[in-house]
Amino acid sequence: MEKLYINGGRELSGVVRISGSKNAALAIMAGAILAEDVVTLYNVPRILDTQIMVELLNGLGASTRFVDMNTVTIDPRNIHCLEAPYELVSKMRASFSVLGPLLARFGFARVPVPGGCDIGARPVNFHIEGLKRLGASLHTEHGIYTAECNSLHGNSIYFDFQSAGATQHLMTAAALADGVTTIDNCATEPEVVDLANFLNSLGADIQGAGTTTIRVSGKKRLHGGEYSIIPDRMEAGTFAIIAAITCSDLKLQNAVYSHMKPMISKIVEAGADVTEDFNGLRVKCNVRLNGINIKTMPHPGFPTDMHQPIAALLSIASGTSVITENVYESRFRYVNELNRMGANIKVEGRTAVITGVERLTGAPVTATDLRAGASLICAALAAEGETEIAGIEHIDRGYENYVGKLAALGASICKGSEDSWEGLKVCSL
């Protein structure tokens, strides 16, 4: 198993290019199932999760491949298998999002029930109830959802909670339903807007994406097309935190200010300097930051995906910070690992109380999920001495070429297996 080795405490500088959005790319790739001709997607991040989605679409019969580093072509004309395999759905929950498009286009789909994961239970009841509202019949047997319909028909859908995935899933299915679907109290994330823009570029009629009511007028068919995916606000947010935690000056090329306001306002409140640059953001920091309080919320609230990385930053801020996690019940497994590095974080229910310490020190730690991994990278870059991070397959799921990007900014970082570690240590750190 490979690990990540970071020798912290260095100031970084330079420009980092922010890659395409993971969460937009996954929803859009699944949405391409609806098209009746080839779809070409630009700015797709080359990460484990998009490669799993390529594999999944190919398994359904859609010819899908990366034709260059960040361009994917999907030819959905030969889809013939309407069942997603358990191995892929268990590796990546976003695989579940092929259910609605398969059902809308072919009237049938079988997809395994996705389980909980390291950040919480993550049920799919909104997805299932919504598909039923659109006229599908669904039942589970042997851990697999079987969904059937003659055709989907428009209806009104209301969510108890603004779920990003359910909004994307049902908007996609409704794009081919007969009549009008309205989705109320839906998610407003930039990734929802990006999916709506993509589907509209194929001929769909989706209005209101980015607000809490989306109206989808179903179409008989969608055509092929080309689309470029938005930059990843979570990757940009992570690099903003890296700039702040290492007291550096970084330019985040392609980062979109309007997608990142909740996150930027908090690091500015803590004392970092963030400005819009000609093609992105510049984040500077040369003082110790102040502790702040954060509550994670659906967009435009503070994003839950930035909870863990910003906790690393606050662990060395002055004073006490409080982070309340309102989206996932168990996004706290990173806390023990940061505490191993010298942080002072206590969890009470859904709240992390962070008492800022003067410094972190490198230690062997384990990433338990993607953003926990990002949190450990942030901490390791600021810590004195060497940090060894295990579980980096989680980080590979969502951050494109992070070792190369960080090394180009001046970080002392390398990835390797324990066998090759001595050699890597000599050459890289």
Ligand code: EPU
């Ligand atoms: N929820 C339900 N029932 C449902 C769906 C969701 O109760 O049917 C609950 C969830 O359990 C959770 C809350 O609603 O408590 C929000 O979940 P949401 O559906 O918004 O999350 P998701 O669509 O499964 C996406 C991202 C996550 C990100 C969340 C929240 C993808 C592939 N994943 O998940 O990204 O945390 O939205 O913004 O788009 C990550 O990138 O690290 C990541 C976990």
